[in-house]
Amino acid sequence: MIIVCQKLLKNTKINGITLFPFILIKNTEDKHNSILINHEKIHLRQQLELLIIFFYLMYIAEYYYHLFRLKNAQKAYMAISFEREAYDNERSLNYLKNRSVWAFSKYFKK
Numbered sequence: 001m002i003i004v005c006q007k008l009l010k011n012t013k014i015n016g017i018t019l020f021p022f023i024l025i026k027n028t029e030d031k032h033n034s035i036l037i038n039h040e041k042i043h044l045r046q047q048l049e050l051l052i053i054f055f056y057l058m059y060i061a062e063y064y065y066h067l068f069r070l071k072n073a074q075k076a077y078m079a080i081s082f083e084r085e086a087y088d089n090e091r092s093l094n095y096l097k098n099r100s101v102w103a104f105s106k107y108f109k110k
Helices: 028-032 036-047 053-070 073-079 081-089 103-107
Strands: 002-005 017-020 022-025
Touching: 002 028, 017 036, 017 053, 022 028, 022 036, 036 053, 036 081, 053 073, 053 081, 073 081, 081 103
Parallel strands: 002 022
Antiparallel strands: 017 022
8 A cells, every 4th residue: 555645636526546556645634544544445455356457347337327327426426335335434444354355245236
């Protein structure tokens, strides 16, 4: 994991994003935001499990599926299984120690 403060995020609503093996954060002080960093570490694990490229393909496909279904970009983002797992567990700082492989799959909506 490599944490980088990124000026590219300056004019966005994004506080952090994970692009394996990097965690890009908007604000330098967020290096110490354990909840944000844990959320992004969960994404790192998801990316590794899906050999990185399949994570991005599934993420994009799931986003557009939900966008078509919900007609709302924010709701589509929040419906993505990877995001649901990360948001549900970001405050549990020991989550990754006990997390089962492919845990995101239980978040797929039916």
